[in-house]
Amino acid sequence: MSLGKIHSSEPTVIGPSAWAMSRLPPDFLGDVSNYNMIMEEFQFVPALTNGWVLDESDATADITADLTVEGGKVNIQVDTTDNIEAWIQYGCPLVKASAGRKFICEWGISMLLVGDNEGAIVCGLGEVSAAGNDVWQIDDTAALADIDFIGFQTLQANGDSLNTIQRLDGGSLATVESAVGVPVISTLMRLGIYGDGARAYFAVNGVQTATSTAYGSTDFPLDILMAPVLATKLGSAVTQDVKAMYCMCAGDKN
Secondary structure (H helix, E strand, C coil): CCCCCCCCCCCCCCCCCHHHHCCCCCCCCCCCCCEEEEEECCCCCCCHHHCEEEECCCCCEEEEEECCCCCCEEEEEEECCCCCEEEEEECCCCEECCCCCEEEEEEEEEECCCCCCCEEEEEEEECCCCCCCCCCECCCCCCECCCCEEEEEEECCEEEEEEEEEECCCCCEEEEEEEEECCCCCCCEEEEEEEECCEEEEEECCEECCCCEECCCCCCCCCCEEEEEEEEEECCCCEEEEEEEEEEEEEECC
């Protein structure tokens, strides 16, 4: 974990959007006793020893570090075998979306492929899960598993369109808003979620989307402990490479 570049003035450093930074607790780098937080720049392959869990259990899934770019990044690759999944998740919960509790989470990612039936993603906050295949995307459509989650999703049938979604384990998936963004090949996307204690808001590249969701709405993961997660799954025999440039997350403890 590193906080070193969060206030960097270097224009070449890839970091959180102004939208996300403005929603951080005012004492984010001061008195942190009331907040759980990370600012991960992925300067090495995530491992259990530094907080991240990774799953590349499928034979053609691979998670590697790329330190050739400033700040580094992690490549989550699924290769040539239809219906395989790879994912990374912070290994302990940082957010609990309970009444009155605030949180912010933003991922900076890019995708090698954005076409239909190539490599769909889920990106956001989810319950802390054990490693394994089909944990997040359960089938060849890339449908979200029955798992607590809030964030962003693309589906195999519409690979170039981001939706905002929420799901409560044991309930149903609820689409908050469809077509909130268009991924562009190998181009940075900043995907953010902010909870103000009563509603959760979404942003793509620092621009808030039109539709928010109430903490108490149907299938919202209310009172669930969650951690940042990013997953991808193939929809055909191609090679998808999802790159994680950074993940920033902070949540109230009380």
